[in-house]
Structures are given as C-alpha cells and as structure tokens.
Amino acid sequence: MGFLDIFSNNSRDEDWAEQTRLQDWNDIVYTRKDVDMDDPVQRREYIGSCLLQMQEAARELDALEYEYNDVTSHLRDMEEIDALPPEQRAEINDCAQKILDSQVTQEKFGKRKSKMTDAEFEHMERLQHDAKSGASKLAEAEVYQKKIRNDLKRLDSEHQAYEYQEEELLATIENTKKLIIAIGVALVVILVFLLILQIGLKLNVIYGIMVTVLLAAIAITVLYVQNSNAAVELKTVTKSISRLIMLQNQVKIRYVNNTNLIDYLCIKYGVNTSSELTDLYERYEQEKKERARFEDARKLLDSNEKDLIYMLRHYRVKDPDIWIHQVEALLNHNEEVEIRHSLNVQRQSLRKRMEYNRDVVAGNAKLEIEDMARQYPKYTQEILDMVSKYEDKYE
Numbered sequence: 001m002g003f004l005d006i007f008s009n010n011s012r013d014e015d016w017a018e019q020t021r022l023q024d025w026n027d028i029v030y031t032r033k034d035v036d037m038d039d040p041v042q043r044r045e046y047i048g049s050c051l052l053q054m055q056e057a058a059r060e061l062d063a064l065e066y067e068y069n070d071v072t073s074h075l076r077d078m079e080e081i082d083a084l085p086p087e088q089r090a091e092i093n094d095c096a097q098k099i100l101d102s103q104v105t106q107e108k109f110g111k112r113k114s115k116m117t118d119a120e121f122e123h124m125e126r127l128q129h130d131a132k133s134g135a136s137k138l139a140e141a142e143v144y145q146k147k148i149r150n151d152l153k154r155l156d157s158e159h160q161a162y163e164y165q166e167e168e169l170l171a172t173i174e175n176t177k178k179l180i181i182a183i184g185v186a187l188v189v190i191l192v193f194l195l196i197l198q199i200g201l202k203l204n205v206i207y208g209i210m211v212t213v214l215l216a217a218i219a220i221t222v223l224y225v226q227n228s229n230a231a232v233e234l235k236t237v238t239k240s241i242s243r244l245i246m247l248q249n250q251v252k253i254r255y256v257n258n259t260n261l262i263d264y265l266c267i268k269y270g271v272n273t274s275s276e277l278t279d280l281y282e283r284y285e286q287e288k289k290e291r292a293r294f295e296d297a298r299k300l301l302d303s304n305e306k307d308l309i310y311m312l313r314h315y316r317v318k319d320p321d322i323w324i325h326q327v328e329a330l331l332n333h334n335e336e337v338e339i340r341h342s343l344n345v346q347r348q349s350l351r352k353r354m355e356y357n358r359d360v361v362a363g364n365a366k367l368e369i370e371d372m373a374r375q376y377p378k379y380t381q382e383i384l385d386m387v388s389k390y391e392d393k394y395e
Contacts, residue, residue, distance in 0.1 A: 037376055047372070047383060050365040051390040057362035061354060068350040070319075075343050077317045078336065084315060092315075095308045096323075096330040102301035103327075109294040116287045123270060124284035131269065131281045138265045139274035141258055148255045155248045162241045169234040176227035180220050187216040 037043050084092065116124075124131060190212045194205040271277040305324050312320030323329075329336040369387065373380045 037372070037379070043379065043382075044386070047369065047386050050368050051386065053365045054362045055390065057357040057365070060357045061362070064350050064354045064357065068347060068354065071343050071347045071350065073318050074322065075340065075347070077312075077319055077323075078340060078343075080315065080317055081312070081330070088311075088315060092308070092311060093331055095304055095311065096327045098304045099301060099308060099324070099327045100331065102297045102304065105297040106294060106301070109290060109297075116283055120280070121284065121287055121291075124280060125288075127269060128284065131277065131284070134265060134269055135274050135277040135281060138262065138269075138271075138277060141262045141265065142274055145255075145258050145262060148251060148258060151251050152248070152255060155244055155251060159241065159244050159248065162237050162244065166234065166237045166241065169230045169237060172230040173227055173234065176223045176230070180223050180227075183216055183219050183223070187212060 037046075081089070081092065127134070191209060194208050194212070197203045198205045265277075266272055269277050269280070271280060308323065308327070309320045312323060317323075326335075326339060329339050369383060373383050
C-alpha cells in the first residue's frame with residue numbers, strides 16, 4: 001500500500017465520519033435513562049424540554065405552512081393562466097411582450113457605450129441653448145488664434161532682420177569714421193615725411209605730395225559717401241523697426257484678447273477645444289434622445305405592468321404581482337416549465353420539513369410525554385398541568 005492509498009483511505013474514513021456525524025445531528029433521541037423521574041426538578045426539566053421542542057416545531061410548522069401555501073398558490077396561479085381561453089391568453093401574452101420589450105430597451109440603455117454621466121448631461125442641459133453657437137465661436141477664435149500667431153512669427157522674423165541690418169549699418173558707420181580718421185592721420189604722416197625729404201635731402205617730392213593728397217581725398221570721399229548712405233539707411237531701418245514694434249503691439253493686443261476669449265469659452269463649457277465641445281454637444285443631443293426613449297419605455301413599462309396585474313387579478317390569479325418579475329414565463333414554455341419544476345421541488349422540500357417537524361420533532365415529543373404519563377401515573381396531573389400551560393402560552 002502506497003502513500004497515496006493511505007491518504008485516500010484516510011479521506012474516505014473522514015467522509016464516513018462526517019456523514020455519520022450529520023446523521024446523528026438529524027436524529028432526535030429521547031431517553032430517561034439518566035433522569036431521576038422522582039426528582040421534581042429533573043422531571044420538570046425533562047418534560048419542559050419536550051414541550052419546548054413541540055413549541056419550536058409548532059413555530060416552524062406555521063412558517064413552513066405559510067411558505068407551502070404560497071408556493072401552492074403560485075402553482076395554482078400557473079394552472080389558472082394555462083387554463084385561460086385563447087383570446088384571453090392572447091391579451092396576456094401581448095401585454096407580457098410589451099413589458100419584455102420595454103425591459104430590453106431599458107437594458108440596452110444601461111449598457112450603451114456612449115452614455116454621458118449625469119454631471120455631464122446636467123451641465124450640457126444648462127448650456128444647451130448656446131452650446132452650438134459657443135462651439136462655432138470657439139472654433140472661429142481658434143482659427144483666428146492661428147492667424148495671429150503666424151502674423152506674430154512673421155513680424156518677429158522681420159524685426160530680427162531689421163535689427164541685424166541696423167547692427168550692420170551701425171558697424172559700417174563706425175568703421176568708416178575710423179578709416180577716415182586713419183587715412184587723415186596717415187596723410188599727415190606721409191606729408192610730413194615728404195616735406196622732411198624735400199627740406200633735408202633737397203628732393204623734389206611735389207608729385208608724391210599730389211598723389212598722396214589725391215589718393216587720400218578719393219579714399220575719404222568714398223568713405224564719407226558710404227558713411228552718409230549708411231546713416232540715411234539707418235534712419236529708414238530705425239523707422240521700420242519703430243513701425244514694426246507698434247504693429248507688433250497691436251497684434252499682441254489682439255492675441256491677448258483672443259486668448260482670453262478662448263480661455264473664457266473653455267471654462268464656460270468645461271472643455272479644452274472647440275472639437276471637444278462639438279463632440280460633447282453631439283453626445284448630449286444623442287443622450288437626450290436616448291433618455292427620452294428610455295423615459296417613454298419606463299412609462300410604458302409601468303402602464304403595461306399595471307395592465308398585466310389588472311388582467312391577471314381579473315382572471316382569478318391570486319398573486320399577479322410576481323408575474324412582473326417572471327414575465328418571460330408567460331411567453332416561453334420552457335421558462336414556465338423550469339419555474340413549475342422549481343416550485344414543485346420547493347414544495348417537496350417544504351413538505352419534507354413539515355413532516356419532520358410534525359412527525360419527528362413534535363410527534364416524538366408528544367409520544368414521550370404520553371409515555372411518561374402512562375409509566376408514572378402519580379405524576380399525570382402534573383404533566384397535564386405543564387402541557388396545559390404550554391398550550392395556553394403557545395395559543
């Protein structure tokens with residue numbers, strides 16, 4: 001025998017022990033072997049124990065009988081419905097089908113994917129009159145925002161170009177001034193040098209002086225013209241920069257105002273973009289239609305349920321309200337068979353429990369008391385008095 005066989009045997013032993021224990025729990029044993037019937041205390045406790053069991057069984061029987069009658073009544077209701085003439089049954093089925101259709105509509109409404117939250121729906125309901133125009137206004141503001149940004153980018157590029165040109169012109173003016181000064185200084189140095197050669201060495205430097213002066217004059221003239229042209233162009237560039245700054249300020253004002261408008265509309269409608277608002281509005285319109293259909297279905301469901309209850313009550317069905325919760329059984333024979341089977345199983349279980357409490361619990365306790373009265377005739381009156389008190393208390 002292996003380890004697994006030993007484990008399997010132990011498991012079977014435990015199952016058998018569990019079943020035996022459950023069987024012991026179900027059995028009610030009456031024994032007076034250890035009871036001294038001549039002792040008043042023990043005698044009364046034992047008789048009282050039997051009476052308490054009878055009382056418990058009686059309470060349980062009352063509850064079980066009520067439940068049993070309810071299940072039986074439901075089965076009779078099913079028989080009454082099945083026995084209806086075709087015309088009356090057709091009315092019942094038509095009303096049941098309407099109820100089922102309304103229930104399906106409600107289930108679809110609850111399972112829809114595009115549903116809005118109650119908070120979103122209530123928010124859009126407050127803004128429904130101007131949400132569409134608000135989406136259009138927000139879209140226009142977003143388009144205008146793009147144009148303003150493009151204008152600002154273009155103006156920034158022009159501003160940077162003019163500033164670069166201004167720096168170039170300022171450098172040109174500064175450089176020409178320095179060159180003119182340098183040429184002037186060089187001219188003076190050359191002339192002094194030529195004069196020294198003429199005076200000291202008796203050389204003829206007149207042509208050198210003429211050439212030097214001519215070259216210096218040409219160079220200074222060219223540099224002066226460049227300086228003057230740069231100064232004139234600098235004034236034009238400065239004016240252009242000033243005009244650009246004013247134009248930028250105007251565009252920036254429009255940009256700030258348009259940005260504030262977009263922010264306000266987004267806050268007002270609880271969105272980030274116009275497309276989001278448009279989508280929210282479209283979802284709201286769809287949700288409003290679905291909720292209207294749902295409300296119509298709910299009202300129709302209430303009306304049809306009342307009609308069904310009225311018809312079933314008119315046709316002698318004792319508990320018509322329960323059919324509202326199992327309306328499919330009126331249309332589907334298989335569903336009706338399952339319910340009927342379930343009710344029969346319940347009734348069998350109730351009958352078994354009633355028999356147990358009546359025959360086993362109360363019956364055995366009663367037999368035990370009667371047997372005590374026969375075996376101990378001198379205590380018969382005492383036993384009868386205790387039984388009488390029990391019956392008065394229970395009634």
